[in-house]
Amino acid sequence: MSAVDYEVEYNNRARVPEHPALIEGWARDAAAYRAQHAPRRIAYGPGNRHSIDLFESGEGPIVVFIHGGYWQALDGSFFSHCARGLNAHGVSVAVPSYDLCPEITIADIIGQIRDASRELARLGRPLVMSGHSAGGHLAACMLATDWPAFDASLPKRPVMSAYSISGLFELAPLVETSINRALRLDAAAAEAASPLFWRPPAGTALDAVVGETESAEYHRQSRAIVEQWGAAGVATRYGVVAAANHFTAIAPLADPDSAMVTRLRELARG
Template sequence: MNAPVDYEVEYNNRARVPESPALIASWAQDAALYRERHAPRSIAYGRGARNIIDFFPGNGQGPVVVFIHGGYWQALDISFFSHLAGGLNAHGLSVAIPGYDLCPGVTVDDIIRQMRMVTRALSRLDRPLVISGHSAGGHLAACLLATDWPGFDASLPADLVVAAYAISGLFDLAPLVETSINNALHLDKATARAASPLFWNAPARKSLDAVVGEQESAEYFRQSRCIVDRWGEAGLATRFGTIPGANHFTAIAPLADPDSAMVARLMELASR
């Protein structure tokens, strides 16, 4: 008989990676340096202070790649992640990094709705969107891929989002309900399931990549494999992969490297 899963241990990434405070501090430093060299255009999509998109333009051609940050829907902001535009910018692709309000001030459903507002705002660029995201941002990327865009706003095309690339994402929120993470999220079983794209109708077209750091917990592997399998069985083009040697915090580092396999894959998705 299998022992019960200790979800608190499985999802406590900061405890699993003791050097995480230093890694997060390095994000802030690298992001500030990148903004000094590549000042973003600020796009407001709502009235709140966090309802801002940092837009790092490329050469003006092709799709825009969106990166949605993580933090379990309750931490961090876009100022930590500017440098992650670097890998794609070096190849001429534009990158948008949206902010959002945090729990417990808002709900996870509110954040999903804000990301849909972001997508609607970016639709005015008249370019397809590839949505990437890390951790909670991977969850939001999957949500946007599965959104019925004409149903959300009749003016939007069904193929507004052409692909999603989720890095160490969360697609089934039920395991979080009994953990300390939920102190800010205030999810119950019903609201957790409703906000879990794993249980939504799979997108009819497009594609989903779900990749996981090699050193992540078993639950993170399960989460990505489950959505790849379930949406793949429904007919969606899906791909599972691992990021060699990476933990939860270093998994996003390849985005800043123009020569990384992650950047090459995002360029491939953007070229379809």
């Protein structure tokens, strides 16, 4: 038995008691930004949640922000304000929503984000994937996807790079936690959905950053993919968001002058 208490390490809401106020703040700030900068709505499937809010600002590559919530909570409407920092510099940002566990599986969600990415790629603009928590996992999955096998009509590499904030890349530690009640992962499904074990997308770039006060497991996860993918030819970086917890780690996205926005601009320039 592992000496690590995974329930404690991965229960972010218990680790950050003030999380309800922080999530309410997301919703408030997101609504205010949508009122200021109305997005273009793009459907990528038939369901109510199969949509993308595209906050347009410039004609270059699109940065995609994929929301978190342990694949079982929230939607893109909580995160519209995460487009503010990049929009201020003329970079367009797309925020997709997706169906949630337990109604579907994590493998299904990966497929939905691939569908959303395909719809965006059809606009003829390269994509930079970013995401928070479960969204960080999905961003890495998109970078490592074999796109020609998924859809031969797409460019060979529609996704240029990825920037994961508090991402999860190895899902086995979640299997014995309360988080798995909705995910319904067994060992095989957890491994299959873990991009740490996928073929590293050599020739691309991945940044994995974590809030300074997050659990040791979150830091381990990001260091692991940086080391493993980096050894296989991916240009990787590990970073820390100073003084941030799991819920405040995304705050720099709304600040045009933040180091996070500066780095995403660099990735968008290729």
